[in-house]
Amino acid sequence: MATPDWDQRIGRRLKLRDLHILSVVAHWGSMAKAATHLAMTQPAISESIANLESVLCVRLLDRGPRGVTPTIYAQVLLRRGHVVFDELHQGLKEIEFLARPTAGDVRVAAGDTMAAGLLPAAIDKLSLRYPAIVVRVAQASVERMDFRELRERTVDVALARVPRAFEEDDLDCEILFDDPHRVVVGAKSPWATRRKVSLAQMVNEPWLFASNQMIRELIEEAFKAHGLDVPREAVVGSSILMRNQLLATGRFVTVLPESVLRYNARQWALKALPVDLGVAARCVAVVTLKNRTVSPVAELFVQHVREAAREIASPFRPTKLVKADGVPIPAAASTPPRTTPNRRA
DNA sequence: CCCCAGCATGCATCCTTGCT
DNA sequence: AGCAAGGATGCATGCTGGGG
Structure with missing residues (x-):
């Protein structure tokens, strides 16, 4: 007033x-x-x-x-x-979009695992329908969950892996699907052909750790949950490309999100082992700044992310899961995705 | 020497008002 | 509604002066 x-x-x-x-x-x-x-x-x-x-x-x-x-x-x-x-x-x-609804640009913050899975799938769909739209991707700090780029408004949306209970006062978080992590080796690895594997057997293997804290915490949580020592770090680095290359040698072990595995397993001859990590699945989410007008192009991008996410979230079971004690896990163990949560109306 | 503040001047543009 | 006149405002240039 x-x-x-x-x-x-x-x-x-x-x-x-x-x-x-x-x-x-x-x-x-x-x-x-x-x-x-x-x-x-x-x-x-x-x-x-x-x-x-x-x-x-x-x-x-x-x-x-x-x-x-x-x-x-x-x-x-x-x-x-x-x-x-x-x-x-x-x-x-928005005015540009009204004048020319099939053009414009969207700025996206995404971490390495998003860039190796959901993001290219969404961009592919978007660019097929709207070839004039430019997607600008910032290799972002979203893995650290500080969402700096969003808060500084240098990006329109962020794709991130968050805990299910993730909540921040100034952010809108739309959970797209649960993305559980799998223990992964290369096809050449002697573990790749084993039908039963327990986490305890893998403690002394050379593990690839990601630089981001979430993966580190996840591996530690998994081993501690099974009463085991945390394995030694053999290599630490955030690059999915590097981890895929190393896995391909057949000597290393790591954990990867199922969504990354879906897009990389065949190409890199990766094999998920039948091991239950026993930790809560992280969720893939679209994060935006609360009370900030999202441009129509960014809204279009998010629609295509949702579409790509629906495909990823459809049943994908690389191997039958077995608990650490060798008992098979029912197929419905993974919780269904929460699709439209706390976004503003 | 560098940087900023302030003043006078002239030109361009904007706004308001009054007239037709 | 359209036009013109006059005042107000914005901006650049050129200059001087103060401060560190």
Whole structure:
């Protein structure tokens, strides 16, 4: 609701142009440098900043002999302003989409395991139907679950592997399917032909660990759940490509999500062993920023991710599962996927 | 020497008002 | 509604001066 203060002090005098200039000055740490990059003169920059300071009645920049630094007031204004400009950017994309509904771009954050499974499947479907849409993928920190790229608004959506109970105040999380992990070896491995394998027998094998904490925790959890020592790390690295290459030698063991196995098992001659890890399955989810308008192209992308996810979530049993004690596990052991949870209406 | 602030001036554009 | 005139505003240039 517009207050008299808003009408007279803010609404009429606070300008997007000035906000933009402030952000450029803060970025370059100098009014002169900002002027160069904005193709303006330094006095015009100075005047613009002075106007903002006069409107808000606070000092926004500390002037020094070697440039300027933003004050705490400027930091707040820049943080909020970032959201304003992002919404405007999304608005422009929406207008572009209305004018040309089959083009545009979507920025996606995805970790290595997503890039080796669900993501290419979704992109393939999207690009077949909308060849003019550009998908920009950021190899992201989503495996660490800090969702930095989303929060900084440098991506539209993130594909991540999350615990079923995952919840963050500022994020919308749509669980697509359960993605249990499997103990995996190469086809050349002597373990590949064994019909019964227990985790205890594998403790001394050379294990490939992923760099991300989730896989490490999962392996530790599995071995501890069986009362076993955590196996020694032979190789630690996040690259799925490298892990596939090493598995192909037949000497190494690792755990991979079932969705990754679905797309890589044949190509890399990977074999899932009939071992029950005895840990709760992680879920594959689409994560977006709460209260942020998602562009129509991003919405289209998410629809195709859901479609690809439905195919992955359909029954895929590489081998019959056997518990550590050798007892077969019923096929329905895996919980059905939760498809449309806490997304906003 | 570098950077920023402030002033005067001139030009372009925008906004308001009054007239037809 | 369309047009013109005048004022307001924005911006660039050029200059001076202060501070570190």
